[in-house]
Amino acid sequence: MHRLAFAAFISAAAVAGPATAATLDVSDPVAYEAAHRTLVSAFQAEMQSKRNGPSLARQLARHERELPLRELCEGCEGVARSAGVGEAFEPSVWLFQPEESVGGKGRAAPLVAFPPAGNDSQWKTVDAIDASGRWVTLDAHNPPKVPVIVVRINGELSFERQVDLANAALRQAGLQAKAPEAAATRGSGRWTTRLESVRLNDDEEPWISGAAEVYAVTAGVLPGNQPQVQIVDMPYLDHDGTTYYPRQVVLDWANYSYGAANILFYEHDDNTNYQQLVQVLIQAVGQGVSLAGYPVATAIAEIAARIVAAMPAHWFSNDDDYVDALYTVEKTRGETRSGASGNITVSYIPYELPVN
Structure with a gap:
C-alpha cells in the first residue's frame, strides 16, 4: 500500500481559529507519547482504585466500538485538558480481545495501552501498563494473548469531530x-x-x-x-x-x-x-x-x-x-x-x- 500524507501551507490559526500554546499537536511524537502516557496512567489508576477493570472490559466487548474515555473515567477529562487535549479531540477507548478469550468470562484485569508514535510500519513494541501500575512491553505486530484496553486521543471519535472542522475550514478557504x-x-x-x-x-x-x-x-x-x-x-x-x-x-x-x-x-x-x-x-x-x-x-x-x-x-x-x-x-x-x-x-x- 502506498503511504502518502499531507503538507502544511497556511497557519493553524487560519484553519481552526485561535489556539493556545498548550494545544496538543499529535504529529509531534514526543508530545503525542507524553499525552498518552499521562492519560493511560490516570485511567489505569482510577480503574485500579475502583477495581472495575474486568467489568469495563466486558462493557467494551459488548459495544465492539470505541467509547468516550470521559464516560468511563471520571478523572480523565481534567487530565486530558492539562495535557493539551482541546475541542478537536474526543479521547476514546476500545478493547482488544485475543481470539482465545472471546466468549470467556474475562475476569482478569486487562492491560491498558496506546498506539505508538511514528510510522506504523516501523513499530516494534507497544507500551502498556498493568494492574499494579508497572509498564510492560508488548510486540507491535504479534497480538498479545491477554485483553488490552487501548486509549486513543486522536481515534475514531476525534476524527468524527475533525471532519466537520475540516469541511468548515475548506468552506472558509473558498474550496x-x-x-x-x-x-x-x-x-x-x-x-x-x-x-x-x-x-x-x-x-x-x-x-x-x-x-x-x-x-x-x-x-x-x-x-x-x-x-x-x-x-x-x-x-x-x-x-x-x-x-x-x-x-x-x-x-x-x-x-x-x-x-x-x-x-x-x-x-x-x-x-x-x-x-x-x-x-x-x-x-x-x-x-x-x-x-x-x-x-x-x-x-x-x-x-x-x-x-x-x-x-x-x-x-x-x-x-x-x-x-x-x-x-x-x-x-x-x-x-x-x-x-x-x-x-x-x-x-x-x-x-x-x-x-x-
Whole structure:
C-alpha cells in the first residue's frame, strides 16, 4: 500500500481559529507519547482504585466500538485538558480481545495501552501498563494473548469531530461552496451518487490500531473550473476483507457544475493533525496556476492529481494511508468497479434525493 500524507501551507490559526500554546499537536511524537502516557496512567489508576477493570472490559466487548474515555473515567477529562487535549479531540477507548478469550468470562484485569508514535510500519513494541501500575512491553505486530484496553486521543471519535472542522475550514478557504437553495416542490429532488457497497482488500493495520478510519476526499469543479472539495467520513468501514452496505450519499451533484467528480480514499491514523490535512488541500487546489480555461474533464483530473502529488510522506510521523481512488464518477451512471490501485471495490448508483 502506498503511504502518502499531507503538507502544511497556511497557519493553524487560519484553519481552526485561535489556539493556545498548550494545544496538543499529535504529529509531534514526543508530545503525542507524553499525552498518552499521562492519560493511560490516570485511567489505569482510577480503574485500579475502583477495581472495575474486568467489568469495563466486558462493557467494551459488548459495544465492539470505541467509547468516550470521559464516560468511563471520571478523572480523565481534567487530565486530558492539562495535557493539551482541546475541542478537536474526543479521547476514546476500545478493547482488544485475543481470539482465545472471546466468549470467556474475562475476569482478569486487562492491560491498558496506546498506539505508538511514528510510522506504523516501523513499530516494534507497544507500551502498556498493568494492574499494579508497572509498564510492560508488548510486540507491535504479534497480538498479545491477554485483553488490552487501548486509549486513543486522536481515534475514531476525534476524527468524527475533525471532519466537520475540516469541511468548515475548506468552506472558509473558498474550496467548498454550498449549492444555492432553490425553490423545490414536493416530489422533486436533487441527484446524488449513493454508495451501495464497499470492500477494502488490505488496510495493513497493526492490532493496536484497531478498526480502520477510512474517509474520502471528493473533488470536482464549479463554474470557471473553481475547485469543489469535500471530506466525507466512512465510519462503518472498520475492517479489510469485509463487504459493507452503507447506502451512503457521497456526492451531491447540486454542489457541482458538471456531472463528473473523483473520489480519493484515505485511512486516518492517530498521529495525523487534521489542520495539516486541510492545509495540504488548500495548497494543492486553492493556490498556484488557475484551472480557468482548461477543458472541464482536464480540470477535474488535474485537481485530483494535485491533491495526490502534494502529499509528501515526511510531513507525518505516522502518515495517513492512501487507500485507493475512483476517477471520473459520473452523475448519471451507476456501476460496480475497483479503484485505480485495486485495493477497494465499490458499487454506487445515481440516487434522486426526494424533497419532503
